[in-house]
Amino acid sequence: MNRRSAIRNVGFLSGGIFLLPYACETTPELIYSNFPLIKRKEQNVIGQICNLILAEDPVNFPTPEKRVDFVLTMINDCGSPREISFLTNGLNSFLTSISPQQKIDFSDLLIEEQNKFIGDxxxxxxLISDFLNLLKRYSILHFKTSENYLTQYLKFEFMPGRYLGRVAV
Amino acid sequence: MKSNTFDTIVVGAGMSGGWAAKEFSEQGFKTLLLERGPNVEHLKDYPTTNMQPWEFKHRGRLTSQEISENPVASSCYAFREDAKHFFVKDKEHPYGQVKPFDWIRGYQVGGKSIMWARQVQRWSPFDFEGPKRDGYAVDWPIRYDDLADWYTYVERFVGVSGNKDNLDTLPDGDFLKPWESNIVEDYFSQQVKKHYKDRHVIYGRCAHLTESKPIFIEQGRGLCMSRRICQRGCPLGGYFNANSTLIPWALKTGNLTLKPNSVVHSVLYDESQQKAIGVRVIDSETKTSEDYFAKVVFVTAATLNTNLILLNSTSRRFPNGLGNDNGLLGKYIAFHNYRATIDADYDGFPEYTTEGAKPTSHYVPRFRNVYKQETDFLRGYAAGFGARPFRETNADGFGEQLKSNLLQTKENGLWKVNSHMMGETIPKESNQVSLDKEKKDSWGIPLLNIDVDYDENDEKMIQDFFEQFTEMFTKAGFKNIKTNDNQRRPGNDIHEMGGVRMGKDPKTSLLNKWNQLHLCKNVFVTDGACMTSTSTQNPSLTFMAISARAANYAIDQMKKGML
Incomplete structure (x- = not known):
């Protein structure tokens, strides 16, 4: 049993108490105007990839929205036509390149295999590299604009009220 | 009819009109302040002012649709997710570009004073003497001494943070204390002083409150907390805008009627009285027209709209626009050349960094052609200068490695330094605006066609900036020096001026030394349209000083029954 199937079974056995990210489909499906054919299933894969590239950390780096929602919103609303084509064409290549013969989903790979595939x-x-790097850029933006990263790591202050021009490092 | 009659009418509720409205109201004159856009009430109408960066859906960016629909507005550095609501959208208010021109506008009470860059350098005697000495435009009918006290008057009310630098080229003012300089700003300043006897790097004077004084408390303004998101409007009133300061002050007198959503169609001229009697206004929402009357009209609708209103103010006496017998109305438009920038690295002082933030940078006053003509181009340029510690983040890898890399955010000992040129452009007759003969806006007013471009003088100035600043940066030991001509279109500096220039002779100018139309003495123009030349300094402080001076002259004349 692979990792994903195991998690599904845990969810089933526990009476559906857990809300499992990317597996649970209780929320309304989001359709993005610039890539309407990327439906929930594909969005879930994108979310999974984003989290492999840079995992969400809701405890230490909380954000107002989920990583996948941010990344897809940014590409849809702010992305150039080139970026949108990176997403659509790259996703297709990605989905068909895992193992076309065996028809295995990316989700069915072991986590180590997923990481190796992404890394390679x-x-x-x-096309796949363009696609992955696009997701990486927006994932990084999401992470770097989280409250904790800005305040703790970039020393952002909303109201500094002072400027010190020669502070010893 | 009676309810439409006032002592004075001020057209445009930005910082120039705000000053006129304040002066008139404060001295007991019933004043109508007209603004074509909606009201923006201080505190109440700053919707994004307290939003944190992570609360913006697009983290501050514009959407692709916003950029494609607003090629002009989106070219402005401040037209971003947090402040886009204060800018005119391209489609809503079209204009003609005979040559490419970015007309950046803010149609609301407060105008562009909400989103301005807040740099307030005085002009110097050299600037007012320039056209006469160098033989371009026409001689200014005023000199620095005519304006010096009014600069002080404005600075005391507005609040200006600065240093006393004792420079001929940039007179000192009535300053509040400055923010600290950082170690590299000081270093560059010392290096320039060491290598050049006529060049200076000083603190950029800015309209921010760094000290509390009774006048600011009375205005209800608090100290600047250096949030550096001024373009959203400041809940503290830490920087000056018309909304937090001039307009509430004028309203408090009970003498001001503020009328937003009022598009001024034209100034009404009465031939029998040989003077203006009021203005025609179109309600921006209902599109109904109404006339308002007053003894004195101040047209301060921001440079190009002031030109438009006067060109559209036709009568039998003035078929080509109010006061336009000489045919020069709309001509000699000039601006500032912001095309040149230079960046470099500095590896000195690796043991130092900065903490907090400040809302200004450093400033290099003009040093070219000050005392005599010394280059193959006329006039010169000022420049901004900034230095900041470089915080590099490593985005290599993915997964845990990427996260770990991103969390290593310490400064690497390198400083990034940069400068940008602010060049004076020469007013020329060929740089002009005119009314479109066929196309009209949604309010039935002819569209403005803008025909303004750079010239050879501007190109030479850019090259000189590159050469001089490369030399200065090299002497300071900066590395990786890179110059860049960003190809900004005229207008993108948001310092357009002229078209209704001041001068001594009615044959060659539109306004006299008190900013009255030569040929219609109860109409005054005191915004950027009145400027005879542009100098290099950010012009808003001068607009305000000129407005206060002219309003007080008008008040004096009205009291004497002369207007």
């Missing part, structure tokens, strides 16, 4: 593809010059 990020370095390549390919």
């Amino acid at each position: 593809q990020l370095e390549e010059k390919s």
Whole structure:
């Protein structure tokens, strides 16, 4: 049994008490105007990839929205036509490149296999690499604009009220 | 009819109109302040002012649709997710671009004073003497000494943070204490002093409250907390805008009637009285027209709209626009050349960083052609200068490695330094605006066609800036020096001026030394449209000083029964 199936079974056995990210479909489906064919299933895969690239950390780096929602909103609303094509074409290539013969979903791979696949593809010059790097850029933006990162790591202050020009490092 | 009659009418509720309205109301004159856009009430109408960066859906960015629908507005550095609501959208208020021109506008009470850059450098005697000495435009009918006390008057009310620098090229004012300089700003200042006897790097004077004084408390304003998101409107009143300061002050007198959503169609001229009698206003929402009357009209609708209103104020006496017998109305438009920037690295002082923030940077006053002509171009440029510790983040890898890399955010000992040029452009007759003969806006007013461009003088100035600042940066030991011509279109500096210039001779100018139309003495123009030349300094402080001076002259004349 792979990791994803195991988690599904835990959810089932526990009477559905757990709300499982990317597996539970109780929320309304979001349709993005610039890529309406990317439906919930594909969005879930994108969310999974984003989390492999840079995991959400709701305890230490909470954000107002989920990573996948932010990334897709940014690409949909602010992305250039080139970025939108990176998403749509790259996702198609990604989904068909896992193992077309065996028809295995990315989700069905072991976590180590998923990581290896992402790591290998990020370095390549390919449609998939463009797609993964796009998700990486917006995932990083999401992380770096979280309250905790801005305040604790970039020393952002909303009302500094002072400027000290020569502070010893 | 009676309820439409006032002592004075002020057209445009930005900082120039705000000053006129304040002066008139304060001295007991019933004043109508007209604004074509909606009201923006201080505190109440700053919807994003307390939003944290992570609360913005797009983290401050514009959407692709907003950019494609607003090629002009989105070219402005402050037209972003947090302040876009204060800018005119391209489609709503079209204009003609005979040559590319970015007309950045803020149609609301407060105008662009909400989103301005807040730099307030005085002009110097050299600036007012420039056209006469160098033989361009026309001679200014005033000199620095005519304005010096009014600068002080404005600075005391507005609040200006600065240093006394004792420079001929940038007179000192009535300053509040400055923010600290950082170690590299000080270093560069010392290096420039060491290598050049006529060049200076000083603290950029800015309209922020760094000290509390009774006048600011009376205005209800608090100290600047250096949030550096001024373009959203400041809940503390820490920087000056018309909304927090001039307009509430004028309203408090009970003599001001503020009328937003009022598009001024034209100034009404009465031939029998040989003077203006009021203005025609179109309600921006209902599109109904109504006339308002007064003894004195101040047209301060922001440079190009002031030109438009006067060009549209036609009568049998003035078929080409009010006061326009010489045909120069709308001509000699000038601006500031912001095309050139320079960046570099500095690896000195790795043991130092900064803490907090400040809402200004440093400033290099003009040093070219000050005392005599010394280059193959006329006039010169000022420049901004900034230095900040560089905080590099490593975005290599993915997963835990990427996260770990992103969390290593300490400064690496490098400083990033930069400068940008603010060049004086030469007013020319060919740089002009005119009314479109066919196209009209939603309120039935002709569209403005703008025909303004750079010239050879501007190109030479850019090259000189690159050469001089490369030399200055090199002498200071800065590395990786990179110059950039950003190809900004005219207008993107948001310092357009002229078209209704002041001068001594009615044959070659529109306004006299008190900003009255030569040919219609009860109409005054005191915003950027009145400027004979542009100098290099950010012009808002000068607009305000000119407005206060002209309003007090009008008050004096009205009291004597001369207007």
